[in-house]
Amino acid sequence: MHPSDQELVEGLKQEKAKNAAFQALVLKYQQRLYWHIRKIVLSHDDADDVLQNTFLKVWKNIESFREESSLFTWLYRIATNESLTFVNSQKKRAILPLNDVSDYLKQNLESDPWFDGDEIQKTLQKAILTLPEKQRLVFNMRYYDEIPYQEMSEILETSVGALKASYHHAVKKIEDYMNRQE
Amino acid sequence: MNSLENIPPRLSELKKEPPFRVPPHYFDDFPARLNHKLEQEFIAVPAEPRGKIIRLLKPIMGLAASFLLVFMLVYWPLQIFTPKKMASGPENATDLDDNLLHLLENVDDPTFYALLENEPEKVTFNDEELVSYLSTTQSEFEIYMQIK
Incomplete structure (x- = not known):
């Protein structure tokens, strides 16, 4: 049984309860965020990197979360931005010249061993x-x-x-x- | 959900699940790996206040070091390599020394040696010299009044 979003936010904003609340947040949202990210970046390895970056950003910026939107919405927004930033940065780093992001993603799709x-x-x-x-x-x-x-x-x-x-x-x-x- | 209900035939033939897998136990292991990464990223967080002070003092320390360096490179060698006479006192003192030297050069040797003697010669006057001195500096009335 996962704690409610309200309980998670309250815990994350208290210094003593922050660690435990963060662990609970990761357990509650890791799969939903992973699949959201995976559909954007396509390869498992990239999705893993982006998911870690997303949670690191959540840890760093939880104090700035003003609860104007739901926690779920805020997490999805961070995950989406991190995914798009990641894909664009990978395209720039690519050894072979790529016309656009979709070329990089097509390569990911072809080479990903976890495509099912x-x-x-x-x-x-x-x-x-x-x-x-x-x-x-x-x-x-x-x-x-x-x-x-x-x-x-x-x-x-x-x-x-x-x-x-x-x-x-x-x-x-x-x-x-x-x-x-x- | 209208848009979802109106899925065109080609799309409706497909399973609506994303065609991806994850490695076995990926979601079981993820929290531990994330924790490890968090520790790596934020291990230095408790030391931040001290680090912050050092960061604030850094420009000031740099400035002080620059001044010290300039002092060492310019002022200190000047102190060492310039003649003592030039470095020790103000310009007036040098002028005074020069004047004294000039005066001494103009003094003849006997006078010079006489000045160097510790006790000046005892000067004696005869009566005529005394009378002559008094007559030039004082009137008869003044002399008379002093004798009285």
Whole structure:
């Protein structure tokens, strides 16, 4: 049984209870955040790095968390930003010249030993990689995690209308891509 | 959930689970690995106040060291390598010494040696010299009044 978000936040802001509350936070959210990150960076090793960075950032910045949004929203926002920052930095470090981030992610997808899908699944992932960054995020959060638009709006700091439009365009592009691959 | 209900046919054929796996026991081991990383990152945190003071004092210490270095490189060698006469006193003292030297050069040898003698010669006057001295400096009335 995990403690409530309110209990976690209170514990994290007290010096004596901070360690225990942080351990509880990691246990409660590690899997959800991992899968969110993994869908953005695709490879397990990168997802592991980003998940660690995300929790380090949470530890460092918990005092600045003002509780204007829910803890879950705040964590998702940190994880999303860390993932995008990581992917962009890796693209810059790449030895071979890459046209954009999707090239780096495509390499990740091909080389990741922990990819567990069949060919159709791989095609879907490649179709997702053709989307612009924002549409990719919205599609993953809506299609796989089924996060409500209102919550997504707080995480991505975008209006609900714009998110709905992004998802609609994303689904259409993916469908077109998959039809072309047949 | 309208958008999810209207998934196009190609997408609806697929499982809605991400096609990824994780290594065995990954989520069991993750908290311990994260703890280790946290310790590495924040091990120096308790020493921060001391470090902060040193960080604040660093520019001041640097400035002081620079002044000391300039002193060592400029002032100290000047003190050592310039002649004592130049370095020891103000310019007026040098002028005074020069004047004294000049005066001594103009004095002839007998006078010079006479000045060096410890006791000056006892000067004696005869009556005529005394009368002559008194007559030039005092009137007869003044002399008369002193005798009286």
